[in-house]
Amino acid sequence: DAGITQSPRHKVTETGTPVTLRCHQTENHRYMYWYRQDPGHGLRLIHYSYGVKDTDKGEVSDGYSVSRSKTEDFLLTLESATSSQTSVYFCAIGDLAGPLGDTQYFGPGTRLTVL
């Protein structure tokens, strides 16, 4: 399995509070992604990173921000959590080089509940 960890794995928080989710990789992959998964919507891209300090928005980026200060860590922040952000969040990593290029590897997910 690709070395990806997410923390925390479960979190319950209240509306209006800030929340930060962490994704950590040990594979030295260039690309990192944050998705949310909701019933009936599949996986939707929130933000992604194509290098240290290089990030861009996905299709559902409103209410979220990200930071990547080093290769191995990609942080997702909900500035002021809302109930609509209750979801399962997945981090993924990827790279283009080598026989396993063009493949994204997924972390185990973080289940976030906003009350």
Added chain:
Amino acid sequence: AQSVTQLGSHVSVSEGALVLLRCNYSSSVPPYLFWYVQYPNQGLQLLLKYTTGATLVKGINGFEAEFKKSETSFHLTKPSAHMSDAAEYFCAVTLSRGGSNYKLTFGKGTLLTVNP
């Protein structure tokens, strides 16, 4: 723009029967196509992918998919379903070959149920 459509949010088959999960894509340039599987309470894992070369791609657990450009399809098949195949399956596409725009677009998923 890139997009995928998975026909059928839920497919039910009997153990031993053929599995067919449908995926159609939309793109203006040759795509890279992927199938991922998600078991309950787990992350996604790659089943197979098509990038270039042979259009019939074999993956793990006996699954295969065929890239048909004329039909803009990449359907996933398995000749004989096993109980352990019960999971959610996602088709994904990318048109990018790197740079700052390298990302996948996923379909909404198909839940496969296997009946004994």
